[in-house]
Amino acid sequence: MRWPLVPLSDVAEVSGGSTPRSSEDRYWDGSIPWVTPTDLPMPGTEIADVYDTKDNITEQGLSSISAPLLRPGAVLFSSRASIGKVGIARVPLATNQGFVNFSPRQLVDSKFLANCLQHFTPQIASLASSTTFREVSRGSIRKFKIPLPPLSEQRRIVEILDQADALRRLRAEADAKAQRILPALFLKMFGEGAANSSRWPSQKISQLAEQRRGSIRTGPFGSQLRHAEFISEGVPVLGIDNVVTNRFRWARVRCLPLERYDEFKQFRVLPGDVLITIMGTTGRVCVAPSDLPECMSTKHLCVITFDRSKIDPLYAWASILHDPFVRQQVRTSGHGAIMEGWNMGIVSSLRLRRPPIEQQREFADLVLRLEKQRTHQENVDETLDELFSSLAHRAFSGELTAKWREAHWEQLRAEMAEQAKLLNLSVPEAAKAHG
Numbered sequence: 001m002r003w004p005l006v007p008l009s010d011v012a013e014v015s016g017g018s019t020p021r022s023s024e025d026r027y028w029d030g031s032i033p034w035v036t037p038t039d040l041p042m043p044g045t046e047i048a049d050v051y052d053t054k055d056n057i058t059e060q061g062l063s064s065i066s067a068p069l070l071r072p073g074a075v076l077f078s079s080r081a082s083i084g085k086v087g088i089a090r091v092p093l094a095t096n097q098g099f100v101n102f103s104p105r106q107l108v109d110s111k112f113l114a115n116c117l118q119h120f121t122p123q124i125a126s127l128a129s130s131t132t133f134r135e136v137s138r139g140s141i142r143k144f145k146i147p148l149p150p151l152s153e154q155r156r157i158v159e160i161l162d163q164a165d166a167l168r169r170l171r172a173e174a175d176a177k178a179q180r181i182l183p184a185l186f187l188k189m190f191g192e193g194a195a196n197s198s199r200w201p202s203q204k205i206s207q208l209a210e211q212r213r214g215s216i217r218t219g220p221f222g223s224q225l226r227h228a229e230f231i232s233e234g235v236p237v238l239g240i241d242n243v244v245t246n247r248f249r250w251a252r253v254r255c256l257p258l259e260r261y262d263e264f265k266q267f268r269v270l271p272g273d274v275l276i277t278i279m280g281t282t283g284r285v286c287v288a289p290s291d292l293p294e295c296m297s298t299k300h301l302c303v304i305t306f307d308r309s310k311i312d313p314l315y316a317w318a319s320i321l322h323d324p325f326v327r328q329q330v331r332t333s334g335h336g337a338i339m340e341g342w343n344m345g346i347v348s349s350l351r352l353r354r355p356p357i358e359q360q361r362e363f364a365d366l367v368l369r370l371e372k373q374r375t376h377q378e379n380v381d382e383t384l385d386e387l388f389s390s391l392a393h394r395a396f397s398g399e400l401t402a403k404w405r406e407a408h409w410e411q412l413r414a415e416m417a418e419q420a421k422l423l424n425l426s427v428p429e430a431a432k433a434h435g
Contacts, residue, residue: 001147002398002421003147003148003398004108004147004148004423005145005146005147005148006145006147006148006423007142007143007144007145007363008102008141008142008145008146009142009143010107010142010145010216010423011102011104011105011108011113011146012075012102012103012104012105012108012113013102013103013105013137014100014101014102014141014142015067015068015070015100015101015103016067016095016097016100016101016138016177017035017065017067017094017095017096017097017098017099017101018065018066018067018094018096018097019065019096019097020057020061020062020064020065021064024061024064026058026060026061027057027058027061027064028055028056028057028058028061029056029058030056030057030058030059030060030061031032031056031058032056032057032058032059032062032069032092032093032094033050033051033052033053033056033091033092033093033094034053034056034057034061034062034088034093034094034095034096035037035050035053035076035093035094035095035096035099036053036055036057036081036095036096036098037078037081037082037085037096037098037099038054039053039054039087039119040066040076040078040085040086040087041085042082042085043078043082043083043084043085043086043118043121044084044118044121044224045172046086046165046168046169046172047086047087047088047114047115047118048085048086048087049087049088049090049110050076050087050088050089050090050091050093051090051091051094052091054346057094062094065094065398066093067095067097068094069092069093069094070089070093070095070101070103071089071093071094072089072090072092072101073088073089073103073104073110074088074089074093074101074102074103074104074110075087075088075089075101075102075104075113075114075117076088076089076090076095076099076101076102077099077100077101077102077124077141078098078099079098079099079100079135079137079138079141080097080098080133080134080135081098081133081134081135081137083121083124083125083128083134083136084117084118084124084125086114086117086118086121087114088110088111088114089214090434092187100136100138100141102117105422106422107148107419107422107423108148108151109151109154109155109158109281111158111162112154112155112157112158113146115157115161115392115395116146116396117145117146118353118392119392119393119395119396120144120396122138122366123144124141124144124371124384127140127141127144127410135155135184143360146414147227147396147397148419148423149398150399150412150416150419151415151419152408152412152413152415153401153404153405153408153412154400157395157396157400157401159175160391160395160400160401161195161388161391161392161395163354163389164387164388164391167384168381168384168385168388171377171380171381171384172381174377175370175377175381178370178373178374178377181370181381182318182322182367182370183321183322185363185366185370186318186319186322186323186363187322189354189355189359189362189363190315190319190323190355190359190363191324192324194355196355197353197355200354200355201353201354201427202325202351202352202353202354202427203310203352203354204348204349204350204351205304205316205347205348205349205350205351205352206348208306208310208311208316208352208354209304209305209306209307210305210306210307211307214266215304215305215306216302216303216304216305216344216347217249217267217294217296217297217302217303218267218278218298218299218300218301218302218303218344218346219237219267219268219297219298219299219300219301219303220264220267220298220299225256225264229256229257229260229417230255230256231256232253232255233240233253233255234255234256234257234258234261235257235258235261235294235295235296236253236254236255236293236294236295236296237255237256237295237297237298238269238275238295238296238297238298238301239251239254239297239298239300239301240277240279240280240281240298240300240301242275242282242286243275243276243277243284243285243286243301244284245284246284246285246286246317246321247286248275248286248287248289249373249374251332256296261294261296263297264296265297267297267303268294268295268296269292269295269296269297270288270292270305271289271290271291271292271301272286272287272288272290272305272306272308272313273287273288273303273304273305273313273416274286274287274288274303274304274306274313274316274317274320275287275288275297275301275303275304276301276304276320276342276347277301277302277342278300278301278302278343278344278347279299279300280300280344283330283342283343285320285321286316286317287313287314302342302344302347304316304347307356310357311352311354311357311360312357312358312360312361312363312364313364314363314364314367314368315355315360315363315364317354317382318363318367319352320350320352323352323353325351325353326350326351326352329350329351330342330346330350351417371375
């Protein structure tokens with residue numbers, strides 16, 4: 001069976017958003033929720049039920065802009081920057097200009113429409129203008145066609161997808177709790193309340209690194225090695241993209257020819273080295289894994305080889321991220337902005353506290369156990385995401401509800417006839433659409 005493919009403008013009233021003048025106090029701090037893309041979760045993660053927002057506007061603020069007050073049930077879709085954030089209004093609200101909004105007509109269920117938009121986000125995003133600031137125009141979205149089953153079948157699809165999504169939400173909650181364990185563990189073992197913490201000495205990173213030339217280093221400058229010289233095989237070259245969410249990750253392949261490696265050996269990265277990003281998004285930190293092959297770094301990283309008789313690399317990594325003593329130094333160095341202003345001089349002069357090395361190693365062992373568990377959780381998350389994506393594909397192709405459709409055919413046939421009237425389809429056209 002084939003469902004009719006219908007332009008979004010046929011199933012919903014399509015509108016945009018706008019922003020009242022920020023200089024007019026009488027437009028702000030009112031009772032009308034005003035949604036911006038930052039109020040919604042990232043694309044593909046979940047469909048938000050929107051009850052409240054960070055900012056509210058007044059009736060005067062709403063009257064000053066060319067955007068409607070959206071009624072409950074309206075579907076919000078971010079159409080610029082992070083294209084594909086989806087929410088459903090659960091109270092009357094307005095949005096800024098970063099959205100294309102849909103007020104569903106009686107042809108479509110709000111949650112079905114929201115799921116449909118989420119599923120087809122890659123295709124919608126491909127309509128974006130090819131400028132630096134990517135945006136899908138309202139006109140393009142209005143013309144985008146979606147499959148439209150009868151309402152009862154839409155609601156059955158939503159019910160199945162909701163059940164599957166509930167499992168993903170439970171996993172996300174478990175992941176969030178797991179991410180809070182390590183900072184709490186660090187503070188318990190090394191925070192101000194830890195036994196004898198007031199007696200621990202502190203030393204600069206330059207004093208804690210191996211006392212040899214090059215123990216704190218970066219990569220070659222652009223004049224020595226250009227990106228155009230990288231190839232797909234050879235000695236891997238590490239950069240910012242390998243230090244993601246403060247954990248080491250293999251990223252895109254970027255290699256140095258083997259025959260050129262000898263001239264760059266001073267930039268080698270060793271297993272257990274601590275890597276800190278000092279260009280781009282600065283202040284990300286990770287530890288090179290124990291099974292790291294022969295590698296070198298780019299100029300975007302500060303690489304530290306610590307003296308392991310003084311400090312454990314995993315303890316140093318956690319200190320830089322979670323120790324208030326270190327964070328205060330970063331704030332001062334960055335002129336009040338956390339994680340800004342990193343450079344080789346600042347990194348070298350940061351002072352780390354030195355608890356007994358046995359205590360550091362005990363912490364490091366716990367980190368490795370947590371990391372093993374976290375990797376397992378990520379594999380489960382990836383599997384759940386793949387299953388949900390497969391389920392959504394089957395849902396919007398008609399395969400998922402095929403047996404249910406057969407069992408409810410008499411009810412669906414009546415709904416299809418009503419749907420055809422609302423879509424202004426003739427009886428032969430409706431029959432053709434539904435196969």
